[in-house]
Amino acid sequence: MTYQRTxxxxxxxxxxxxGLVLLGFLMAGSSPVAAQQENxxxxxxxxxxxxxxxxxxxxxxxxxxxxxxxxxxxxKEGTLSSFYKENRKFQELKQRELQNRKMDRMEKxxxxxLEAYRPLSEAxxxxxxxxxxxxxxxxxxxxxxxxxxxxxxxxxxLEGLTSVTCRDRKNRSMKAKVVKIDKxxxxxxxxxxxKLSPISRKAKTYEExxxxxxxxxxxxxxxxxxxxxxxxxxxxxxxxxxxxEPAPSSSGVKIEAVTEGSAARRxxxxxxxVVTSIxxxxxxxxxxxxxxxxxxxxxELIKLDIxxxxxxxxxxxxxxxxxxxxxxxxxxxxxxxxxxxxxRRHGEYPSVLEHDTxxxxxxxxxxxxxxxxxxxxxxxxxxxxxSSYALPIDLVNRIVEEFQKxxxx
Amino acid sequence: xxxxxxxxxxxxxxxxxxxxxxxxxxxxxLKNQQKKIKAAVEKVMPATVSITDGTGFxxxxxxxxxxxxxxxxxxxxxxxxxxxxxxxxxxxxxxxARPLGKNLTVDAGMCKLIGDREWPYVEIGDSKGVKRGDWCxxxxxxxxxxxxxxxxxxxxxILRNNNRRMITDCALIGGDSGGPLFDIDGKxxxxxxxxxxxxxENRHAAIDPFLEDxxxxxxxxxxxxxxxxxxxxxxxxxxxxEDKARVExxxxxxxxxxxxxxxxxxxxxxxxxxxxxxxxxxxxxADKQPGSEIRLRILRQNKSILLTAQxxxxxxxxxx
Numbered sequence: 234m235t236y237q238r239t240x241x242x243x244x245x246x247x248x249x250x251x252g253l254v255l256l257g258f259l260m261a262g263s264s265p266v267a268a269q270q271e272n273x274x275x276x277x278x279x280x281x282x283x284x285x286x287x288x289x290x291x292x293x294x295x296x297x298x299x300x301x302x303x304x305x306x307x308x309k310e311g312t313l314s315s316f317y318k319e320n321r322k323f324q325e326l327k328q329r330e331l332q333n334r335k336m337d338r339m340e341k342x343x344x345x346x347l348e349a350y351r352p353l354s355e356a357x358x359x360x361x362x363x364x365x366x367x368x369x370x371x372x373x374x375x376x377x378x379x380x381x382x383x384x385x386x387x388x389x390x391l392e393g394l395t396s397v398t399c400r401d402r403k404n405r406s407m408k409a410k411v412v413k414i415d416k417x418x419x420x421x422x423x424x425x426x427x428k429l430s431p432i433s434r435k436a437k438t439y440e441e442x443x444x445x446x447x448x449x450x451x452x453x454x455x456x457x458x459x460x461x462x463x464x465x466x467x468x469x470x471x472x473x474x475x476x477x478e479p480a481p482s483s484s485g486v487k488i489e490a491v492t493e494g495s496a497a498r499r500x501x502x503x504x505x506x507v508v509t510s511i512x513x514x515x516x517x518x519x520x521x522x523x524x525x526x527x528x529x530x531x532x533e534l535i536k537l538d539i540x541x542x543x544x545x546x547x548x549x550x551x552x553x554x555x556x557x558x559x560x561x562x563x564x565x566x567x568x569x570x571x572x573x574x575x576x577r578r579h580g581e582y583p584s585v586l587e588h589d590t591x592x593x594x595x596x597x598x599x600x601x602x603x604x605x606x607x608x609x610x611x612x613x614x615x616x617x618x619x620s621s622y623a624l625p626i627d628l629v630n631r632i633v634e635e636f637q638k639x640x641x642x
Numbered sequence: 643x644x645x646x647x648x649x650x651x652x653x654x655x656x657x658x659x660x661x662x663x664x665x666x667x668x669x670x671x672l673k674n675q676q677k678k679i680k681a682a683v684e685k686v687m688p689a690t691v692s693i694t695d696g697t698g699f700x701x702x703x704x705x706x707x708x709x710x711x712x713x714x715x716x717x718x719x720x721x722x723x724x725x726x727x728x729x730x731x732x733x734x735x736x737x738x739a740r741p742l743g744k745n746l747t748v749d750a751g752m753c754k755l756i757g758d759r760e761w762p763y764v765e766i767g768d769s770k771g772v773k774r775g776d777w778c779x780x781x782x783x784x785x786x787x788x789x790x791x792x793x794x795x796x797x798x799x800i801l802r803n804n805n806r807r808m809i810t811d812c813a814l815i816g817g818d819s820g821g822p823l824f825d826i827d828g829k830x831x832x833x834x835x836x837x838x839x840x841x842x843e844n845r846h847a848a849i850d851p852f853l854e855d856x857x858x859x860x861x862x863x864x865x866x867x868x869x870x871x872x873x874x875x876x877x878x879x880x881x882x883x884e885d886k887a888r889v890e891x892x893x894x895x896x897x898x899x900x901x902x903x904x905x906x907x908x909x910x911x912x913x914x915x916x917x918x919x920x921x922x923x924x925x926x927x928a929d930k931q932p933g934s935e936i937r938l939r940i941l942r943q944n945k946s947i948l949l950t951a952q953x954x955x956x957x958x959x960x961x962x
Binding site: 334335336337339340341342345346348349350352353440441442443444459460461462463465478490491492493523565568569571572573587589591604617618619620 | 668671675696725774785791797800816841842843
């Protein structure tokens, strides 16, 4: 048995939530990452150790499991979130590691398999430029031409710059000014005097399973993916989470079960309690309860009126975030970054379509093209191991048209 | 001289590519595949469920009209008192399900919806026939059930299949566990199990073992051990580091020792698979059965030699 473990040194994460810490760590072992330069090796190694086989995290998870006290739990969570802060140096190292990964010939992203999408990228890449900052030749992001002189890109990647250098497919350099930042949608509009070749911006319908290719300012496709979820809001993923299973009841909303380790459990809410009001607002349906809690942010305090065995009692609960608690949050955050570098801003979007393209953060701003060469959206964030987000093209159209009508706003 | 090298290089490339015949695809081919995949997704989505025991979330898929659900074994392990599970359908409707059996060694689990009605269900396929390079479809309630979101669809290619476990580049994450893997026609071929570091390392329990053990699972039996190496798996018996194919240890009584592999040998190829480190070794052996022969191309003191090894199972090694 020991032979098998030392030889098959493979990572294995169970993927239920909370799933299996045990399965995850049972088969984990150390695994150096190939690197070109000796100097960088130690850095990458250290970072990867933290990221993938985090002994600190393992200790913390174990201690979280042992320690039941809430204050302890909160303290540990603080450490965890700083542990995963998106830091640029780390991103660069990890990005390089991902780009150097040896691919299986059969992988959907293998260059030889991406060749089939080339006619699409060849046709669209004239509309795409790479954006560079002032001093460096490091690419920040892509931008897509939407009119003869306007480009759109991901605002957060511009890091506050007001003018940038763009390079098109023919390697021509041009200056562009940042003329609009739409913070809500994370979209920046750039203006250049240079004559651009804009994409065609017809709105379209979205279907799960559509093949999509992301296109840069080069002839080769960046990567392919599929439409995972139709456009939806991803705002409020940090909204309040109580941790109960509600069910209809004649006198209010009955609690069928209380989630282990949840805000509800800590506050002392019990199965078979009936919630009659939250913050003095009467609760008579499950939907009302879900809305009342969902409208609060994590960390907020709510007051519940409860009927327990016919007795009226009052309970105060501090809401958790969904997937944002101790052990579960830690494990999910690790998985979310396995094999991926996330965009710094990757959430709180009013409308995004989700796809499974493994974008790199500097590949955002690129157009997302379907097999009929229609632009379905503009890539706006890498959100996780399995997901990237794009702003739907009809939303981008609206923002651009609004800007054209009122450039000063 | 330089020309010759390039020429040889290109011949080698040709050989490497011809080993794995995958015809260059055209946009028209992709459109055909997309059409099938879209149709499959529409058909199977309603039966792809999120499962919770109150402590966490997994996924599952309904496979009969009377409500049998297949899921991952480990999804059912956080529920020691065997309480009924809450099942969420993509349309937001909910139902209760009774946890049944699990085979933890292959990470297979079963539960059954409570309620006398017809449930949406998917067709079960045959995992034996699934080939490397085939398209596959992943659906699962990633991150747990999310009101107003359908379970994210992902597509990818089968990279390995030994009819117990499949590895694909359909990326998975927490909450997907127990969710369905389909072939291009929407037939169920696997159940999501675990992930590795790379986004191309996503493991699924093959569907055939579920069918072989159907009665035991339906009876509520639990057996096997999570994460345990399968004692019947084929095994070569060398240790090498993750990034170098140099043999660091040859295990006594192993196939490698019998074949004459020595510490310090550099393994270049196993059959037609290039070996660059431990991960490649594991992958190259993954599909093999004990008793089967493999050819090892080895560099020893700058000489290339070819050895033949007959693989053994761990159980065989330990009994010798």
